[in-house]
Amino acid sequence: MTTETDAIPANFIRNMIEKDVADNKHNKLVATRFPPEPNGYLHLGHAKSICLNFGIAEEFDGWTNLRFDDTNPDKESEEYMSAIKRDVAWLGFTWKSLCYASDYFDQLYDFAVGLVKDNLAYVDSLSSDEIREYRGSLKEPGKESPYRNRSVEQNLTLLNEMKNGEHDEGEHVLRLKIDMASSNINMRDPAIYRIKKTHHYRTGDKWNIYPLYDYTHCLSDAIEGITHSLCTLEFEDHRPLYNWVLEKTQPEGRPEQTEFGPLNLEYTVLSKRKLIQLVQSGIVNGWDDPRLPTLAGLRRRGYTPDSIREFCRRIGITKSAAVIEMQVLENCVRDELNETAERRMAVLDPVKVVITTWPQDNVEPLSMANHPGNTDLGRRTVNFGRELYIERSDFEEVPPPKFKRLISGGEVRLRSAYVIRCDEVIKDRDGNITELHCSHDPDTLGKKPEGRKVKGVIHWVNAAEAIAADVRLYDRLFSRPDPLAEEDFTDAINPESLSVHENAFVEPSVADAAAGTRFQFERQGYFVVDDDATAAKLVMNRIVSLKDNWSG
């Protein structure tokens, strides 16, 4: 089924691939890869890349590999790797092969030996500080290392010794012999292997040298038969190097790199380094904190995979530095959940209402639709009784203009139930409202009241059967749209990003919903049963509020 909203909007990469296929390039194959380093959890920025890579391959009947770019054992782990696999699968994509750059270490090494033999690579013994000095600056050319003209034999011997662990970290590095005067700094004899004696989570202690990104990535793409290597803009300057390595090592069938703009979202940060900082400093509660833009966090928050894919569809793919407003994301879940989430009533900040006209032990079962528009979602029964809870904010003694909820002496509709009138406000000695005494109009169930208009409708729960719940409300993690503009971005943390309503009540039908079940609490928003919920205590997260067009 393809509707207008399912259609993938045009973008320059899709146009390019469409043309490639039409031109019979790569034999009409579209093979992509999503290549994260397992050094953190996936976030919305990765979702954009995942949707692009998997989506475009799917559209042209190609395939996509999930490849772990695991060439830096200092930062990588099994935990991150499994989290990444789970998140990609959760988003709804299926990879053709699960690949690891570390699986190519032997081949990569062989290619390196070949480059040395072709006099296109050499072992440099300058220190890292010296290499930086020799590299020159953005405006000045670099100069050649005194080790640049070692013989092939010497280089071969040294490289072999590096591999065998005969040298310490930092002593040598294998460099490509390109052009120290290049205006592109990436071409000034980039290092492709460094000595590192760290234990690798997959290859263990087998290697004493590890290949670097620029050398590894293009070759991994070529080894896997990738046709279109899509990455973010910051790698644009690396493309000449990507192509150089492939030209020197791959006779044919070379993949091509194309860059697109990374995702930026207001009021949050999308960089693994920053997210790691938030997690490790304890500013948030782990990688799946519902305030985080990580896929694990969004999942726990209650976002659906479809809503995230829809978000990626709506934001598009370009090369401009886009900063997306949060409402775009929020609107995606709302659109979906409005269709799919069953309605329930919940009172977050309760105040007791006593229906003085209702007999003490009278219980009346009321049938309510689970969805206002979709009868397939069925109905449920909620019992009406003498004592109820309503939202404290739904009553005002001194109502603001246009207030259409309950006021002293005024009437309001209890959703799917009766119209009530507030007759008396009971307060404690501090003046806090403790109870509202109301009378109901028995002739208003399922029908409009006679001879007058009641403008407001408010939600309620029956005190006799309400279930207590902790309801967690989330706000944006940062209080400014561009937290990175702050000297220290953590200074921009919103201190009120989480607020918990510990005395909330929900209607009984919510009680046995499994973790992950989503509801719309009428008039409030969409909520999900949190993983912390137990038989003894229900815990719910607000995914997103309802739109509120009331300017009062």
Added chain:
RNA sequence: UGGGGCGUGGCCAAGCGGUUAAGGCACCGGGUUUUGAUCCCGGCAUUCGGAGGUUCGAAUCCUCCCGCCCCAGCCA
């Protein structure tokens, strides 16, 4: 006069020499509504960073200018 990119309404974004310059988000009306939600209907760029030029015709081609982003890890 280091190199590489980008500039279409508040935020995204289609557009690829001839269209009344798509669409979404946001916003502003108005209607329906037992959710101030949803839904519906209407509004929202005489103009595409600026100035010149080419052309019968320019957001689309050329020139210059302006603004913004990225790059000097033995990170990815």
